[in-house]
Amino acid sequence: MNLLASDITALFLTLQLAAVTTVILMAIGAPLAWWLSRSTSRFASVIEATVALPLILPPTVIGFYLLIAFSPDNFLGSSWLTLTGQPLAFTFSGLVVGSVIYSLPFVVQPLQSGFQHFDHKLLEAAETMGAGTLDRFLNLIIPLTRRAFATAALLGFAHTMGEFGVVLMIGGNIPGETQVLSIALYDHVEALDYGRAHWLAGGLLVFSFALLILLYGFNRHKKSGAKQL
Amino acid sequence: MNVDKNIQLSVEHCYVQEGSVQKERVRKKSPQKANGQEADFSLAVKAQLPGKGITAIYGPSGCGKTTLLRCIAGLESAEHCQLNIGGNEIDGLPVKQRQLGYVFQEDRLFPHLSVEGNLDFAFKRRFSDNGPSKQQVIAWLDIEALLDREPDHLSGGQKQRVAIARALLTAPRCLLLDEPLAGVDSKARNPILRHLGTLAENLSIPMVYVSHNLDEITRLADHLIIMDQGRLVADGPLLDMLSRLDLDVTRQEGAAVVLNTRIVGHDDRYSLTQLALSLDSGVSSGSGSDAQLSVGQLSGEPGNTVRVRIPSRDVSIALERPSQSSILNILPGVISEIELIDGARAVVKTDVAGQAILARITRKSLEHLQLETGKQVYLQIKTVALLSETLVSGYPCIRNT
Amino acid sequence: MPKMWISSVLNVGRTASNSLGHLLRLKLLVIAVLFITVPFTTVIFCHSVLxxxxxxxxxxxxxxxxxxxxxxxxxxxxxxxxxxxxxxxxxxxxxxxxxxxxxxxxxxxxxxxxxxxxxxxxxxxxxxxxxxxxxxGELVLVSRHDATSPKEASPKELLLKAKRIAIANPRTAPYGIAAMEAIKTLGVAKESQSKLVVGNNIAQAWQFFHSGNADVAIVAASLAYLAESAAVKEQQGLDTIDLSSFLTSPVxxxxxxxxxxxxxxxxxxxxxxxxxxxxxxxxxxxxxxxxxxxxxx
The missing domain is CATH 3.40.190.10 (Periplasmic binding protein-like II)
Incomplete structure (x- = not known):
């Protein structure tokens, strides 16, 4: 097996997984966070707690339940199989589902916090000026909470990059399909191939560090500039 | 008054939206609970507003003025709401389609956009091309120098001027203003009032101005709606309303009448200008020539109309024309109505050349002078506040004589 | 605790939102519990050492x-x-x-x-x-039999028909190596390559199969034997086929x-x-x- 080639495959697969997951998370997370930031119902607390669960649950718990849910014997697995003709377990789609669940709090919480600090009176003002829902979202909410959006996207991306436990449980270690960087790294370590392991581990470390520098730098810059959320 | 252009307004039983900014205010300020529902606000207003000029909605805090304005804008919903502006039924429309400009108490400028960005936000979404141009609005509100600034770096008065400009740039059918001076410090109020006066002269659309400040209203409005506890108390032209003794506005400490006067001449020697209360130019009947006020010299030409304000507490009554008095303005009049305020004070309404002037005097004086309806009296007027020189170009100024 | 650290990232530049505040409190609670329990576990550990x-x-x-x-x-x-x-x-x-x-x-x-x-x-x-x-060790092929895969199907047929084949990681697990060898000997290496799902060890390979996500697994007979009694296997329609004959040497x-x-x-x-x-x-x-x-x- 050409390890170098498989590592590059794993790298691109991981980036692809993180990108797809982040896009989906922003699409799901923004309305969810908006609702959570505005709702006063008790039900919202339950949803909030559900969203936050991956923060404290071991990834293996999520992975274990997902593996069961993905089984064609169960509702999720069978519906997906009927809809797409593909099973969820051991596929890229399955990893996306797992990553979305696993990284959801990292996207929802910064957004929710940003939305909570957003001045809703501005929306009323825009409404009187003829701005519709999408118009207000694109031209007021996003620019005024762009720090929250950037934080959410970066954290969602970085957290998905570093995902291991869930993928280990539902991935099946298939090169090009489910063998992400962290799994490839684990594989190298288990096979005592420390040279390759160092490359991957070091690369992940530098990448994660760079992402966080970017995040903190962005926040610091915005803090010193105009008042933004 | 063109009936087609009027605003027909009928609002009953307003629902304040769940989670709305207004709801908390209503809860705090409305002691009565309509139908046992806390969120509802009992509101019953039926009125016809002129289609031009400024209509003021006046009333104490919590009377429902702001809620009424929000109902008009569609920001709150009401059980029965009929709203017709210049022939357009707008009551069923969502907020964004009502085509109304709204200036909030707080400026609500978008902090991520510059002043010009805020103006462009409105201008890009304008309801029609019939509205004023950007240059016009910028000139009227004198905000040219602020265009590149960030809203956070503006003073309260500057912010509100930008907010007014922004609302105008959407080319609304009607401009709604909710106490725009509430958050502005007293020094900055006069310039804004002047700007609003300029707008009233230049705009073809009506403006609805909510305020609990009678002073602002007398200086701006043409038409007045008085509200209390969600009900309409009275409505009519401002000048009539300010002299109606059945209304609370005439009994207040700050009560004042507004008179329309005409410049008849200038006295260069003493730097004074004569104003006639009778508006029929050219005709100077016996009593009409008597009914003149002297104020500090104005720039207007004879014949120009000038609006002045006379506070009730600055008017005293004499049975004979005082010959030895420092008071310059002494007008003859006939008592038309007398109303007791309380055990100690009374308001006397006097007809002077067809216009009403109120005098607040003590009950003791009332009885001592044996004042009664139909009696001929002389009014000594201590201060005349100039409100506007409506037909003279340039900004109106305020002077006392 | 990496999560603690992430949580502080979330708080950058703003006051903590309620939810984050709750989370932090929860984490402090967890830390407190750890501090209380660690001495006890240490005592137990020491005892076991002694x-x-x-x-x-x-x-x-x-x-x-x-x-x-x-x-x-x-x-x-x-x-x-x-x-x-x-x-x-x-x-x-x-x-x-x-x-x-x-x-x-x-x-x-x-x-x-x-x-x-x-x-x-x-x-x-x-x-x-x-x-x-x-x-x-005996290497076995475990499968479920139903109408489409009759009980008599050969290992080769089963592997060709399977959508997912669970094995242990051939890089680290001897049974994974053996499974790969059996697949090669059966002559279905090419067809199977894309169907392989690799468990970290033989137990995870079995779990992939057991949860229903893989339709066949090549594992140690010991796992298959112990996990299900003969009666249960019959009831669940599980078949095990010995693959020892496809290996050059036993495990x-x-x-x-x-x-x-x-x-x-x-x-x-x-x-x-x-x-x-x-x-x-x-x-x-x-x-x-x-x-x-x-x-x-």
């Missing part, structure tokens, strides 16, 4: 059998000796090998192949006298003791040679190496 303890590392496939062995051993010992404790850790053989090289505190290592124990002897960690093959599982050897370790090794222990191993689905008795046909 009394006689045997730490055994085993390849995943042998774990169920080893648990029975240690239980029987303990029952025998406790009759005439003071109490001791046996800790069993399981992973793939390669991982355990690496851990022992790094100084992991195991006294006995039951590998799923012969080479790792031999390497440990060579590196000086393992005791050469204790190196021995303790079991010969020979060796063990080695790590130096220094304690009396308890020696006692356990002695116990392994008793008929009772050998019966447990054969009952677990393994064959015994040729030692003059229990010779397999």
């Amino acid at each position: 009394s006689d303890t045997l730490s055994i590392a085993t390849a995943s496939n042998f774990r169920p059998v080893l648990e029975q062995l240690s239980q029987t051993f303990s029952e025998q010992q406790n009759a005439d000796r003071e109490s001791h404790q046996i800790n069993i850790s399981s992973a793939s053989s390669g991982v355990i090998y690496a851990q022992i090289l790094q100084g992991a505190p195991f006294q006995l290592f039951f590998s799923a192949n012969e080479s790792y124990p031999e390497k440990l002897v060579a590196s000086g960690h393992g005791d050469a006298k204790t190196l021995a093959t303790y079991a010969i 020979r599982q060796s063990r080695v003791a790590i130096k220094p050897i304690s009396p308890l370790t020696q006692q356990f090794l002695d116990f392994m040679n008793t008929p009772v222990a050998e019966k447990i191993i054969t009952d677990g689905g393994y064959l015994l190496p040729i030692k003059g008795k229990n010779i397999t046909p």
Whole structure:
């Protein structure tokens, strides 16, 4: 097996997984966070707690339940199989589902916090000026909470990059399909191939560090500039 | 008054939206609970507003003025709401389609956009091309120098001027203003009032101005709606309303009448200008020539109309024309109505050349002078506040004589 | 705690939102609980160190059998000796090998192949006298039978028909290597390549199959035997087919003791040679190496 080639495959697969997951998370997370930031119902607390669960649950718990849910014997697995003709377990789609669940709090919480600090009176003002829902979202909410959006996207991306436990449980270690960087790294370590392991581990470390520098730098810059959320 | 252009307004039983900014205010300020529902606000207003000029909605805090304005804008919903502006039924429309400009108490400028960005936000979404141009609005509100600034770096008065400009740039059918001076410090109020006066002269659309400040209203409005506890108390032209003794506005400490006067001449020697209360130019009947006020010299030409304000507490009554008095303005009049305020004070309404002037005097004086309806009296007027020189170009100024 | 750290990232530049505040509080609570419980666990740990303890590392496939062995051993010992404790850790053989090289505190290592124990002897960690093959593993193909896959289907047919084939990681698990060899011998390597789902060890491969996500698995017979009784297997429609004939050599599982050897370790090794222990191993689905008795046909 050409390890170098498989590592590059794993790298691109991981980036692809993180990108797809982040896009989906922003699409799901923004309305969810908006609702959570505005709702006063008790039900919202339950949803909030559900969203936050991956923060404290071991990834293996999520992975274990997902593996069961993905089984064609169960509702999720069978519906997906009927809809797409593909099973969820051991596929890229399955990893996306797992990553979305696993990284959801990292996207929802910064957004929710940003939305909570957003001045809703501005929306009323825009409404009187003829701005519709999408118009207000694109031209007021996003620019005024762009720090929250950037934080959410970066954290969602970085957290998905570093995902291991869930993928280990539902991935099946298939090169090009489910063998992400962290799994490839684990594989190298288990096979005592420390040279390759160092490359991957070091690369992940530098990448994660760079992402966080970017995040903190962005926040610091915005803090010193105009008042933004 | 063109009936087609009027605003027909009928609002009953307003629902304040769940989670709305207004709801908390209503809860705090409305002691009565309509139908046992806390969120509802009992509101019953039926009125016809002129289609031009400024209509003021006046009333104490919590009377429902702001809620009424929000109902008009569609920001709150009401059980029965009929709203017709210049022939357009707008009551069923969502907020964004009502085509109304709204200036909030707080400026609500978008902090991520510059002043010009805020103006462009409105201008890009304008309801029609019939509205004023950007240059016009910028000139009227004198905000040219602020265009590149960030809203956070503006003073309260500057912010509100930008907010007014922004609302105008959407080319609304009607401009709604909710106490725009509430958050502005007293020094900055006069310039804004002047700007609003300029707008009233230049705009073809009506403006609805909510305020609990009678002073602002007398200086701006043409038409007045008085509200209390969600009900309409009275409505009519401002000048009539300010002299109606059945209304609370005439009994207040700050009560004042507004008179329309005409410049008849200038006295260069003493730097004074004569104003006639009778508006029929050219005709100077016996009593009409008597009914003149002297104020500090104005720039207007004879014949120009000038609006002045006379506070009730600055008017005293004499049975004979005082010959030895420092008071310059002494007008003859006939008592038309007398109303007791309380055990100690009374308001006397006097007809002077067809216009009403109120005098607040003590009950003791009332009885001592044996004042009664139909009696001929002389009014000594201590201060005349100039409100506007409506037909003279340039900004109106305020002077006392 | 990495999560604590992420949480503080979330708070950058703004006051903590309610939810984050709750989370932080929750985490502080968890830390507090840890601080309270750590001394107790330390006490228990110290106790176990002071009394006689045997730490055994085993390849995943042998774990169920080893648990029975240690239980029987303990029952025998406790009759005439003071109490001791046996800790069993399981992973793939390669991982355990690496851990022992790094100084992991195991006294006995039951590998799923012969080479790792031999390497440990060579590196000086393992005791050469204790190196021995303790079991010969059977490789089986497990499948579910239904209308479309009749019970009589051959391994080749099953593998060709399967959508997902679960195996242990061939890079680290001897049974994974064996599974790959069987697949090659069957001549379906190419067709199977894209269908392989690789468990971290033999236990995870079995889990992939057991949860219904893989339709066939190539695992150690021991796992398949122990996980389901014959009746249950029949009820669930599970089939096991022996793949030993497709391997050039059987999976020979060796063990080695790590130096220094304690009396308890020696006692356990002695116990392994008793008929009772050998019966447990054969009952677990393994064959015994040729030692003059229990010779397999």
